[in-house]
Amino acid sequence: MPYPQPIQEFVENLSFIEDRAERIQVLIELSRSYKPANQEKPYPAENRVPGCESEVYTWLTLTPEKTLNLEIAVDNPQGISAMALAALIASGIQNQPPQIAAQLDEELVYGLFGKELSMGKTMGLTNLVRQVKAQANNLT
Amino acid sequence: MPGEIETRGYAHPTKLVSTDWVAENLENPNVIIVESNEDPLLYPSSHIPGAYEVDWTLDLNDQLVRDYLDKSGFESLMSRLGATNDSHIVFYGDKNNWWACYAFWVFQLFGHTNCSIMDGGRLKWMNEQRPLVIDLPNNPTSTYTAPERDDTTERAFRDEVLAHVKNQGQLVDVRSPEEFTGARTHMPDYPNEGALRSGHIPGAKSVPWATAVNPANGTFKTAEELREIYENQKALSPDEPTIAYCRIGERSSHTWFVLKYLLGHPNVKNYDGSWTEWGNSVGLPIEKP
Numbered sequence: 001m002p003y004p005q006p007i008q009e010f011v012e013n014l015s016f017i018e019d020r021a022e023r024i025q026v027l028i029e030l031s032r033s034y035k036p037a038n039q040e041k042p043y044p045a046e047n048r049v050p051g052c053e054s055e056v057y058t059w060l061t062l063t064p065e066k067t068l069n070l071e072i073a074v075d076n077p078q079g080i081s082a083m084a085l086a087a088l089i090a091s092g093i094q095n096q097p098p099q100i101a102a103q104l105d106e107e108l109v110y111g112l113f114g115k116e117l118s119m120g121k122t123m124g125l126t127n128l129v130r131q132v133k134a135q136a137n138n139l140t
Numbered sequence: 141m142p143g144e145i146e147t148r149g150y151a152h153p154t155k156l157v158s159t160d161w162v163a164e165n166l167e168n169p170n171v172i173i174v175e176s177n178e179d180p181l182l183y184p185s186s187h188i189p190g191a192y193e194v195d196w197t198l199d200l201n202d203q204l205v206r207d208y209l210d211k212s213g214f215e216s217l218m219s220r221l222g223a224t225n226d227s228h229i230v231f232y233g234d235k236n237n238w239w240a241c242y243a244f245w246v247f248q249l250f251g252h253t254n255c256s257i258m259d260g261g262r263l264k265w266m267n268e269q270r271p272l273v274i275d276l277p278n279n280p281t282s283t284y285t286a287p288e289r290d291d292t293t294e295r296a297f298r299d300e301v302l303a304h305v306k307n308q309g310q311l312v313d314v315r316s317p318e319e320f321t322g323a324r325t326h327m328p329d330y331p332n333e334g335a336l337r338s339g340h341i342p343g344a345k346s347v348p349w350a351t352a353v354n355p356a357n358g359t360f361k362t363a364e365e366l367r368e369i370y371e372n373q374k375a376l377s378p379d380e381p382t383i384a385y386c387r388i389g390e391r392s393s394h395t396w397f398v399l400k401y402l403l404g405h406p407n408v409k410n411y412d413g414s415w416t417e418w419g420n421s422v423g424l425p426i427e428k429p
Binding site for chain 2: 021024025027028031077078079080081084113117118119120121
């Protein structure tokens, strides 16, 4: 199953870029489109993504129109990869019906960052995808 | 000179430099600043002016075998950095210098001892509003002659660790308490830290790596504070050989740095195989409370 359309397009376009430095620049640009969560600190522990050292929290609720409202807080200013992934996930599922989250998959992390991430980094980012997906599943 | 750092009582104070010291030495031709991170997007997004990147996967690891670069690889790396055998290499990075210490440790395997860590790492430099650039350094390459990699003094292998366990030698597990106890911290269906078994190496003392740093700014604690943690609370004798380990050897290189250079323990090794080797190996003893 393809990812939600904006995510699918981004991943496909990224796959055409062979130069590693250029790919990284595209991902840095993506991280700049990350929108911080509008939530009060301290963030609840139950919203924290397990294993993510960038201290990422997610909130997923339904709007009155029964579409998704996703907020992601990346509490570590050095968590640029987490910000990039958060921005991309939001672009794909924000204001969409909850069922669309079923199209998310942790393989997305490898599609974006390749296989060069550390085990810890990979675990944190894949857990971000899994947590959003699980939260959406609870809404359906 | 490092200044305030010298007042902290470290055994080898020149192995740690302050952000002030780095700022004052940005134009020093004998000083080469190196950033090593976990997040591959960080350095390209911004870095200390003139700093080079040393990537732990691409630059330090062998791309086929689970091992480090060899003599010629290290010579190529140092040539790219424009380093000579006299260059003072100063490492810094994210995660309170995990990967900086890891790179520092690998450099010791090739005998480049003129190295330091920037106290507080990248986050401290950023929080002090110091300059960051995206321009890449373009110093001329150098000719660097390295010795063969020496794995005998700073690096421990599995069989040596097993013998160390049987001799009831000192081991430090620097992972989180949950990893040490073997509690499942992962999400369902996700491998537990990349190992088939959880727990710790028998006899290991649990001292999470972050115990050594001040949470407020990521700087290292004073020698007195470190001595209280490692020698008094955990009863690690400076006179006995110690092996540090974590999951793949990056966090334990941080503790290796603390024990060896800040506290001056003469015989400390980093077991880079760490839990991803030990917890996946057939027949090795494991302790679990």
